[in-house]
Amino acid sequence: MSDFLAAERLTVRPVRASLRGRAVPPGSKSITNRVLLLAALANGTSRITGALRSDDTRHMATALRAMGVSVEETDATSFEISGNGQLQAPSDPLFLGNAGTATRFLTAIAASVDGTVVVDGDEHMRKRPIAPLVEALRAWGVAIEAPSGCPPVTIRGTGRLPAGRVTIDGGLSSQYVSALLMAAPLAEGPVDIVLTGDQIGARGYVDLTIAAMEAFGAGAEDVSAGHWRVSPTGYMPANHHVEPDASAATYLWAAQRLTGGAIDIGTAPDAFTQPDAKAHDLIALFPRMPAVIDGAQMQDAVPTLAVLAAYNETPVRFVGIGNLRVKECDRIAALSQGLNVIRPGLAAEEGDELVVHADPTLRGATVSAEIDTFADHRIAMSFALTGLVTDGITILDPGCVAKTFPAYWDVLAGLGVELRPAG
Ligand SMILES: O=C(O)C1=C[C@@H](OP(=O)(O)O)[C@@H](O)[C@H](O)C1
Numbered sequence: 502m503s504d505f506l507a508a509e510r511l512t513v514r515p516v517r518a519s520l521r522g523r524a525v526p527p528g529s530k531s532i533t534n535r536v537l538l539l540a541a542l543a544n545g546t547s548r549i550t551g552a553l554r555s556d557d558t559r560h561m562a563t564a565l566r567a568m569g570v571s572v573e574e575t576d577a578t579s580f581e582i583s584g585n586g587q588l589q590a591p592s593d594p595l596f597l598g599n600a601g602t603a604t605r606f607l608t609a610i611a612a613s614v615d616g617t618v619v620v621d622g623d624e625h626m627r628k629r630p631i632a633p634l635v636e637a638l639r640a641w642g643v644a645i646e647a648p649s650g651c652p653p654v655t656i657r658g659t660g661r662l663p664a665g666r667v668t669i670d671g672g673l674s675s676q677y678v679s680a681l682l683m684a685a686p687l688a689e690g691p692v693d694i695v696l697t698g699d700q701i702g703a704r705g706y707v708d709l710t711i712a713a714m715e716a717f718g719a720g721a722e723d724v725s726a727g728h729w730r731v732s733p734t735g736y737m738p739a740n741h742h743v744e745p746d747a748s749a750a751t752y753l754w755a756a757q758r759l760t761g762g763a764i765d766i767g768t769a770p771d772a773f774t775q776p777d778a779k780a781h782d783l784i785a786l787f788p789r790m791p792a793v794i795d796g797a798q799m800q801d802a803v804p805t806l807a808v809l810a811a812y813n814e815t816p817v818r819f820v821g822i823g824n825l826r827v828k829e830c831d832r833i834a835a836l837s838q839g840l841n842v843i844r845p846g847l848a849a850e851e852g853d854e855l856v857v858h859a860d861p862t863l864r865g866a867t868v869s870a871e872i873d874t875f876a877d878h879r880i881a882m883s884f885a886l887t888g889l890v891t892d893g894i895t896i897l898d899p900g901c902v903a904k905t906f907p908a909y910w911d912v913l914a915g916l917g918v919e920l921r922p923a924g
Pocket residue numbers: 530531532601602673674675676677679702703706800801824
């Protein structure tokens with residue numbers, strides 16, 4: 502582990518010159534955890550390249566191994582996965598840390614296992630709601646319990662998923678919808694998946710799910726808005742290259758813009774298929790970002806945008822971000838708290854919206870701010886940006902970036918950023 506990940510705190514020193522150079526984000530977390538799972542459900546061997554290796558993908562890989570799948574790490578960004586088309590019941594609960602993708606996706610897939618599967622996570626995951634997915638699976642005929650409405654979830658599968666119609670409320674998390682879609686090709690007949698409300702977190706993640714299903718020989722037909730029909734095809738093995746992580750890219754785009762530099766991330770903004778790539782155009786508007794930003798379709802980029810907004814010429818109100826309260830931490834509260842530690846009055850929570858009162862005089866100022874990251878990688882990575890232009894910013898628990906971007910601090914250091922670890 503690098504000194505940066507092991508440190509208790511990390512002070513980010515202001516840059517003396519604009520950040521310039523090449524810095525490539527790791528593979529996409531969302532795509533890696535989808536294709537690892539779908540490869541594991543296929544009968545045969547699949548090879549994944551360009552993959553993310555981080556806490557979240559380690560939890561997925563470990564869980565798949567516990568269910569009888571061979572998952573080999575053939576190099577730093579590649580996996581070779583061999584399965585026989587049927588997951589086995591694990592002997593112990595699956596521990597998935599705070600990986601939302603792994604937890605939600607495996608909860609639905611566990612219904613295809615013949616035997617009992619317990620899906621569990623760390624103390625943060627045990628506060629993240631999963632009841633809508635549990636209720637949808639129960640209505641689909643699955644014996645499933647999650648007494649607290651959050652993990653742990655116990656699934657008593659029979660190895661059979663019936664054909665039918667499943668309704669799901671995706672307002673709190675699109676991952677519930679993705680989870681059901683990925684389970685549906687394993688059913689005994691066609692499955693209709695229908696949204697109960699018109700709301701869905703970021704619809705772009707459902708598109709990523711369907712693209713991953715297609716890459717492994719399945720698919721989902723769009724019957725109408727919020728209604729998909731999935732045929733019982735199962736999955737085929739495939740070789741798949743994972744594109745870089747768009748959420749990780751937002752920190753590099755923002756660092757470039759904030760310091761007036763030029764960072765080559767190796768992928769054009771419009772070449773990403775992930776929803777957070779939409780944040781690029783907003784970041785490019787800095788320091789004249791708009792007065793209102795709707796974060797609903799780029800939720801994981803909101804911490805990046807909110808921190809950047811602190812240096813904007815005019816205030817920015819973030820709307821459509823209600824479900825940030827049930828991410829790795831309550832991100833609306835964490836962003837407001839961190840910004841107010843930097844300068845009192847810099848941000849305010851208004852219901853489920855966040856107002857960032859821009860203060861361009863922060864650039865070049867000296868403050869004394871210890872940022873509580875609440876074990877949330879995105880809070881750590883976004884607040885690190887403030888340290889590039891404001892003196893006196895210290896990030897607590899910098900190791901939490903290992904959830905999705907373990908090399909984050911090394912990447913910043915590689916661009917010439919001075920980081921001082923302590924503790
Ligand atoms: O499907 C995915 O890969 C993801 C969906 C989003 O979560 P929600 O659907 O819970 O909003 C996003 O925040 C998460 O990081 C990854």
